[in-house]
Amino acid sequence: MIVTSGVHLFNIDPISNPLLGTFDIFGICAFQAITGASIEAISSSTAVAIITKVFAIAAVLLFSFAVKKGQRSCQLEKKEWILLILFVGLILFVMVNLVRIDLIEKSFSQMDVLNELALFVLLCLVFYIIQSLSYRHALEQDKTLLQQQVEEEERGVQALTETHQAIRSLSHDFRDHLVCVQEYLKHNDVHAAVQYLDSISLKADHEILPLHTNNIAIDAILNEKYLVGVKSGISFQYAVGDLSQMPLEDIDVVTILANALNNAIEVCGKLHGEKKIFIQMGSMGGQFIISVKNPVEQLVKIHNNQIATTKKDKFRHGVGLTNVQMVVDKYHGDLFLSCNENRFEFLASFADYSIKNIPVITF
Known part of the structure; x- marks a missing residue:
């Protein structure tokens, strides 16, 4: 039941379910190596069963995060991955040692089980918070994108507006420019006419959008x-x-x-x-x-x-x-x-x- 609720809570991919059994076995083997207890003692202990299930869920959650690493909803930097793995490792270390002490003393109190469950809840909350923060980061990126697009559109519209005004200005003065050039030519001042036309062309090049x-x-x-x-x-x-x-x-x-x-x-x-x-x-x-x-x-x-x-x-x-x-x-x-x-x-x-x-x- 714990495993099922944990998987449903964090929306782990279907590929994660068969992995629970594998990680569960690894958890029992690791626990045996750390505590030196027999398989019979470990299998008959409720506390050990809980800790191995917690290990399995934690491992599957990390695996799920790794599989989804490339998705926008779950992007962690290398440093953040290291901190996350260290935190999970420390939680599991504390839980294993609590059960190890209980195995040595051969006594399991209700408070011991509650402590283990509290650490497990803390572990789940950490994953939930990370997932929520990652989702909010993705929303922030979307907001930044939209803001950038709006700013670019506004600058583009402003450029087109200024160019339209420049075209209207040139069009309004076009007849006057022709009269001026005509007067230069009437007086056979071709050089002045060419210079005048060049100045008009230069002004147009600077004020009218070319593309x-x-x-x-x-x-x-x-x-x-x-x-x-x-x-x-x-x-x-x-x-x-x-x-x-x-x-x-x-x-x-x-x-x-x-x-x-x-x-x-x-x-x-x-x-x-x-x-x-x-x-x-x-x-x-x-x-x-x-x-x-x-x-x-x-x-x-x-x-x-x-x-x-x-x-x-x-x-x-x-x-x-x-x-x-x-x-x-x-x-x-x-x-x-x-x-x-x-x-x-x-x-x-x-x-x-x-x-x-x-x-x-x-x-």
Whole structure:
């Protein structure tokens, strides 16, 4: 009954049930080795039966946590795993020694059994608290992701609004510009006319967003990051096509591009040499890919598809790529991070999606 209620309480996978018997046997053998008691004495002792069942449940709980380690609802760092195992080990050590003393003295009181049960309840509470905290951590990640997506959308809308105002301003003054150029030409001052047209073109280049993919969300994020990058002397090269029909939802594309471009812009902003970011979105080798490449001056350390960071706020830095991985997993895609001595590449690939033309545009 204890085993059944314990398994149900912690929602252990069906694979865990046959393991209880195995761990139970190991528990009896371990108890015999520690106490030196005979199998008959151990088998006839209610207290020993309880302690071996507790050992079996604790072992199965740890095994279940290990199996679920990769899931978002149960993510523990290496240090946390060590602390958890040490805590469980100490609880079991105390319980075994209590029963060992009782076996030596050949007396088992009701209080001894209650002490054992109290330690078992404490052990169960620890697992429950860890599971609850892990779940709340997953919710916090979701909240951070949504907040980041909203912020990126707001910046994109702001960039489009400013560009729309710039276009209206240029359109309003267009007739006046033509009159001015016409006057230069009437006086055969071709040089002045060319200079005037160059100044208008330069103003348009700075104020009008250069990229149009027929997808408002992608235009917003790419052009917003373009405006951020050019302020730091960064140039961009795009290989994109008509993205009016995307295999991903707009908010998910924004999450991927925002994080990839934020990292690329941050790195390029610190470079002393060439500052150029290459962005590619389209069909390649039967896959739809989103690729962002940027130069680096030193090798970037990558471990388990995560970038080692020196930032003080490591949680927020890690959340960015975690959010990207969540989006990639949502569409059953793949995420690859690679780096050599000169270039870092972020690559997300998804199921085949055809884009007719992929022109290369450089700014």
